[in-house]
Amino acid sequence: MKVATFNVNGIKSRLPHLLEWLAKEQPDVACLQELKALDEGFPAHEIEQAGYSGLWRGQRSWNGVAILARGMKPVEIRRELPGDPSDDHSRYIEAAVDGVVIACLYLPNGNPQPGPKFDYKLAWFERLIEHAATLVDVPHPVVLCGDFNVVPTDQDIYNPRSWLKDALLQPGSRACWQRLLAQGWTDAIRHLYPEAPVYTFWDYFRKHWERNAGLRIDHLLLNRHLAPWLVGAGVDTWVRALPKASDHAPTWVELKVPAAPRAARRSGGTTRAPARRAPRSASG
DNA sequence: ATGGCATATCCTATATGA
Numbered sequence: 001m002k003v004a005t006f007n008v009n010g011i012k013s014r015l016p017h018l019l020e021w022l023a024k025e026q027p028d029v030a031c032l033q034e035l036k037a038l039d040e041g042f043p044a045h046e047i048e049q050a051g052y053s054g055l056w057r058g059q060r061s062w063n064g065v066a067i068l069a070r071g072m073k074p075v076e077i078r079r080e081l082p083g084d085p086s087d088d089h090s091r092y093i094e095a096a097v098d099g100v101v102i103a104c105l106y107l108p109n110g111n112p113q114p115g116p117k118f119d120y121k122l123a124w125f126e127r128l129i130e131h132a133a134t135l136v137d138v139p140h141p142v143v144l145c146g147d148f149n150v151v152p153t154d155q156d157i158y159n160p161r162s163w164l165k166d167a168l169l170q171p172g173s174r175a176c177w178q179r180l181l182a183q184g185w186t187d188a189i190r191h192l193y194p195e196a197p198v199y200t201f202w203d204y205f206r207k208h209w210e211r212n213a214g215l216r217i218d219h220l221l222l223n224r225h226l227a228p229w230l231v232g233a234g235v236d237t238w239v240r241a242l243p244k245a246s247d248h249a250p251t252w253v254e255l256k257v258p259a260a261p262r263a264a265r266r267s268g269g270t271t272r273a274p275a276r277r278a279p280r281s282a283s284g
Numbered sequence: 285a286t287g288g289c290a291t292a293t294c295c296t297a298t299a300t301g302a
């Protein structure tokens with residue numbers, strides 16, 4: 001099973017890229033963030049014609065998350081992060097797909113910091129840590145993925161110098177990330193590529209894409225039960241190279257999950273060879 | 285300290301992103 005996360009930066013503007021990417025890479029599950037559209041503006045019909053069925057939670061102008069599954073409909077578990085009924089941002093949706101729990105999140109950016117937006121980011125992160133604690137040790141597979149808006153270490157950015165005051169690199173943001181991982185989650189990309197520079201986001205300024213001046217902020221975390229079944233991970237950087245691209249690239253994991261005893265399997269037992277493609281390298 | 289670019293909406297401007 002291939003599970004991917006993709007911050008589309010506007011589902012309406014990015015629909016052609018999304019469809020091209022789904023057709024070419026055929027992820028079994030695609031988590032989307034930054035729909036920037038109301039529920040009724042979600043292009044469900046086009047996505048269904050591409051062979052995917054989805055759940056989404058939109059919002060006017062900003063935020064918005066979705067979970068798509070190839071050939072089946074995700075079973076909704078929740079559509080908000082517990083812990084603050086007054087939080088009306090569409091930043092979290094959780095569903096089961098073929099026996100795997102998929103949590104799709106869009107963590108607040110937090111800029112400028114310090115300030116109320118950074119406070120909201122840390123408060124949201126605290127709620128995520130609390131909820132993730134209920135998922136890390138369960139006896140079934142869980143993927144916690146999305147745009148975390150955190151650069152975990154200075155290894156995860158081309159050059160931290162001009163970003164030192166940014167919310168994505170603050171010690172407070174990184175401390176939350178470390179506390180989350182300390183629960184027992186596996187950071188799939190870093191686990192498979194402990195040394196390589198791997199980026200998932202390149203901003204639109206100063207030819208950062210052309211110079212591969214990127215950040216790693218889109219992450220896929222695996223719970224204890226699932227981590228042994230990780231066989232590959234990567235970033236579909238070709239999507240970022242398209243004209244009018246999102247500033248994020250799709251990021252994915254390949255999982256060789258044993259067949260669930262009661263779940264109906266989709267494709268008669270054939271197994272795809274795990275694609276362990278190398279991520280884009282800083283030198284390349 | 286600012287702006288560079290992109291997307292969205294209350295669109296000859298403004299808010300947000302990261």
